[in-house]
Amino acid sequence: MTRLGARHCARCARARCLCALVPNPPLQHPTEVVVLQHPLEVHEVKGTARLLQLGLRGCQLHVGEGFSPLPNPEGRIEALLYPGEGATALPAGTPPERLRLYVLDGTWRKSRLLLHRNPWLQALPRWPLNAPPPSRYRVRKAQAAHQLSTLEAVAYALPAPAPVEPLLAILDGLVADLGAAAAARRQAPIKSA
Numbered sequence: 001m002t003r004l005g006a007r008h009c010a011r012c013a014r015a016r017c018l019c020a021l022v023p024n025p026p027l028q029h030p031t032e033v034v035v036l037q038h039p040l041e042v043h044e045v046k047g048t049a050r051l052l053q054l055g056l057r058g059c060q061l062h063v064g065e066g067f068s069p070l071p072n073p074e075g076r077i078e079a080l081l082y083p084g085e086g087a088t089a090l091p092a093g094t095p096p097e098r099l100r101l102y103v104l105d106g107t108w109r110k111s112r113l114l115l116h117r118n119p120w121l122q123a124l125p126r127w128p129l130n131a132p133p134p135s136r137y138r139v140r141k142a143q144a145a146h147q148l149s150t151l152e153a154v155a156y157a158l159p160a161p162a163p164v165e166p167l168l169a170i171l172d173g174l175v176a177d178l179g180a181a182a183a184a185r186r187q188a189p190i191k192s193a
């Protein structure tokens with residue numbers, strides 16, 4: 001885990017700036033995406049929420065453990081991107097522009113903590129991911145093959161037509177950067193303190 005410091009990019013919050021991966025202008029989709037991030041994820045170099053927020057217009061990112069429901073002046077139909085038994089299904093045929101999707105960012109355990117801390121989230125209809133492809137992002141230990149990064153989950157969850165491949169391209173860039181950083185660490189001589 002890397003702590004944020006003065007040397008981190010103020011925009012993408014990364015020590016090695018990845019702003020170049022962010023599409024300009026940002027990608028567009030009529031569904032509103034609200035990412036709720038566990039505080040321990042903010043400095044996680046393998047996290048994807050910040051890049052998602054920068055790359056997807058209108059995507060909100062909120063950090064905390066306890067959240068209040070966001071104001072909903074447009075009266076959007078709200079759903080939580082989360083698997084669950086006994087979850088209320090969203091009305092079929094909900095138009096994408098009427099939808100607000102809440103997404104929990106964190107490891108499986110942290111996501112469960114957020115859900116536990118916020119009963120109003122538990123009460124939301126669930127927006128399940130039906131048979132998404134295996135994750136392209138196998139860099140997190142806590143992540144099984146069937147568990148997706150936040151960025152992937154949103155890419156696959158957005159109703160069609162969604163900018164799936166442009167979103168996944170951001171992820172591919174992140175994976176390449178993490179791989180390059182790991183290779184550089186292996187080759188660098190160990191500095192004495």
Ligand SMILES: [Zn+2]
Binds near residue numbers: 013014016020
């Ligand atoms: Zn940056």
